[in-house]
Amino acid sequence: MGVSESVAEDPLTADIAAHTDTYFNRTRAIVARFGDKRVTYAVFLRRPVISAPRLMQTWLEDVARARGVRFQIDVMHKEGSWVGAGEPIVYLTGSLFALSDLETILLQKLGPACVAAHNAYQMCLALPQVAFLAMEARHCAGAEMQDMMAYAAATGSSAARREGAKGFIGNATDATAHWFGNPRGLGTMPHSLIGYAGSTLRAAEMYHDTFSDEPMTVLVDYFGREVTDALAVCARFPALAASGRLSFRLDTHGGRFLEGLDPAASYAVLERHMPGAIRRYRSETELRYLVGTGVSAAAIWRFREALDAAGHRAVRIVASSGFGVDKCRVMADANVPINVVGTGSFIPDSWHETYATADIVEYDGVPMVKLGREFLLRRERDPADRIASGA
Numbered sequence: 001m002g003v004s005e006s007v008a009e010d011p012l013t014a015d016i017a018a019h020t021d022t023y024f025n026r027t028r029a030i031v032a033r034f035g036d037k038r039v040t041y042a043v044f045l046r047r048p049v050i051s052a053p054r055l056m057q058t059w060l061e062d063v064a065r066a067r068g069v070r071f072q073i074d075v076m077h078k079e080g081s082w083v084g085a086g087e088p089i090v091y092l093t094g095s096l097f098a099l100s101d102l103e104t105i106l107l108q109k110l111g112p113a114c115v116a117a118h119n120a121y122q123m124c125l126a127l128p129q130v131a132f133l134a135m136e137a138r139h140c141a142g143a144e145m146q147d148m149m150a151y152a153a154a155t156g157s158s159a160a161r162r163e164g165a166k167g168f169i170g171n172a173t174d175a176t177a178h179w180f181g182n183p184r185g186l187g188t189m190p191h192s193l194i195g196y197a198g199s200t201l202r203a204a205e206m207y208h209d210t211f212s213d214e215p216m217t218v219l220v221d222y223f224g225r226e227v228t229d230a231l232a233v234c235a236r237f238p239a240l241a242a243s244g245r246l247s248f249r250l251d252t253h254g255g256r257f258l259e260g261l262d263p264a265a266s267y268a269v270l271e272r273h274m275p276g277a278i279r280r281y282r283s284e285t286e287l288r289y290l291v292g293t294g295v296s297a298a299a300i301w302r303f304r305e306a307l308d309a310a311g312h313r314a315v316r317i318v319a320s321s322g323f324g325v326d327k328c329r330v331m332a333d334a335n336v337p338i339n340v341v342g343t344g345s346f347i348p349d350s351w352h353e354t355y356a357t358a359d360i361v362e363y364d365g366v367p368m369v370k371l372g373r374e375f376l377l378r379r380e381r382d383p384a385d386r387i388a389s390g391a
Contacts, residue, residue, distance in 0.1 A: 012066050013101070020104040027100045036097045040362035042088040042369075042376035043106070047353050049114035050121050051077035051089050052155045055148060056109040060092070060102065069098045080117075080159040088376055089114070093362075103358050111356030112145075112348060113152045119325055119346040120156030124165040126328040127341065132157065133186055134171035135320065136344035143175070150176035153346055169340075187217075191251075194222040200229035201236060208237065215245040217318055221252045226259045226299075227306045234312045247316040247339065250295050250303060254321070258299035266291035266298035270334065273301045277334040289330040295321045297334035304337045318342055324349070 017025050031037075043056075053075055064071045072093040077083045089110065092099065124132060134153040140146040150171050157167035157180075170186040171177060177185050189207055197203035204218045218233050220226045230248045240246040252258050257266065270278050270291060277297065281287045290297045300319055307315050316339040323331075324345035331338065348354050361369045361376050369376055 010066075012063070016063070016101055016105065020101050024101045024103055028097060031097045031100060036095050037364050038093065039096045039099065039360045039364075040091055040093040040378065041099065041103070041358045042361045042378070043090040043092060043110060043356060043358045044086055044088045044376065045083070045111055045114055045354075045356050047085050047115070048118065049083050049089075050117035050156050050159055051075070051079055051081050051083050052113040052117040052152055053090055053110060054079055054155075055113055055151060056090070056106050059109055060106060063102060064094075064098070067098055069095055071099070080155050080162070082159075083114070086375060088378075091361075091378055092358075096360075107356040107358060109148070112351075112354040113148050113155070114356070115348045115354045116149055116152035116346050117156035117159070119348065120153040120168065121159045122156075122325045123323070123328045123341075123343070123346060124157055124160030124167045125163060126325065126332045127338070128160070128163075128165035130338050131166045131340045132168040133318075133340055133342045134168055134176075134180070134344070134346075135187075135342045136171070136347055137173045137176075139344045139347055146173070147176055149344075149347055150179045154179035156346065172342075188249075189217070189219050191219060191222050194219060199223075200225070201232050204233045204236065208240075215247070216240060217247040217249050219249045219251060221250065221258075224256065224259060226250060226252065226303060228259060230303070230307065230315075231310055231312075234307070234310065234315060241312050241315050244314040244316065246314075247318050248303070248307075249318040249320060249342065250299065251320045252294050252299060254292075254294040257293050258296075258302060261299060261302060263291065265302075266296060269298040269302045269305070272305075274334045277330075280333060281330075285326065286330050289327050290334060295319050295323075297331055297336050300331075300336045300338060301334075316340065 057073055060071055060073060074091040076091060077089050083089055134150055136149040137146050140149055153168050161167045168180060170180045170182045172187050173185040177183060189203060194200055194203045197206055200218065200220055200222060204216065207216055220229045223229065234241040237246055277290055281290055300317060303317060317337060318340040319338045320342035322345060323341045323343040359369055359373050359376055361367060361378060367377050
């Protein structure tokens with residue numbers, strides 16, 4: 001017996017159809033002709049992740065309301081919990097006719113968020129005493145991805161906070177600040193302001209004149225005089241420096257060393273502070289993070305040395321440029337004196353790892369799944385780990 005609802009499209013269904021795989025659209029048409037079944041999908045990833053299902057769940061609930069149907073959404077791993085490879089994050093139950101064309105989009109809304117959340121979680125745990133600022137917006141392919149990555153960073157951060165890390169304190173844009181419990185984005189000055197002002201000191205003066213009641217973070221790599229310019233700003237704003245309301249952001253690019261450093265000087269800096277870090281390095285990438293060009297462990301230690309020697313111990317250091325999971329681990333090993341890390345590098349590098357997958361595991365209550373995926377069949381879990389919702 002056919003499904004009474006026509007496959008002919010309302011605007012929502014037409015939009016979904018345009019963005020979903022054709023074979024799902026054809027399945028919907030076939031089910032409409034030959035009769036519906038109640039099915040259960042298991043939705044999972046093939047790698048360990050942090051559960052971040054909220055965007056997918058909200059979208060499914062919105063679609064269900066628009067279609068006048070109900071979906072049972074059983075979240076098997078609550079938001080922010082660790083999920084092993086192949087473990088179903090969600091069991092989704094409802095009409096096959098109503099669900100069959102949703103698979104492509106629901107997977108898009110789950111996989112990247114879970115992997116990015118896992119990356120953010122690992123970064124926060126690697127540097128538990130450091131605060132993080134999400135700066136992912138410029139690396140995102142549009143507003144939808146920007147929102148997803150901010151949500152993911154906040155979710156991974158919350159998981160790390162439960163284990164004692166400071167985590168993410170905010171992000172760079174107003175539109176996604178709500179994920180971090182903030183009314184607006186955080187940030188002070190880009191390189192373009194330094195160029196506009198003509199000097200790092202003048203840019204700091206302009207910023208302070210415009211936002212006089214706020215703490216100030218000054219970007220110091222534009223002219224390659226990180227130490228010299230930072231000390232000049234401290235001398236110009238001694239009250240800010242003494243009160244801890246002045247920070248400097250190191251964003252030295254990978255084509256040169258921080259002012260005053262070269263390979264030999266970089267080794268010497270770490271020998272003074274964390275000699276064991278050099279002796280424990282395991283790869284060329286780790287060595288570059290320790291004593292190479294750009295924002296290395298040696299660069300941060302040298303910058304801290306210069307500030308402290310000038311009596312500016314309350315001045316804070318913000319580090320950016322390529323801070324992903326591996327770089328954070330190396331920085332932790334070198335015990336670098338960072339106060340804040342600005343990063344968008346929780347966005348997954350290997351996009352194929354973000355692909356979520358769904359398989360139907362029940363048809364009208366009868367367990368059935370393709371050969372080799374029997375591990376997806378529903379098993380009872382501790383109720384504390386499951387959140388059920390209907391839409």
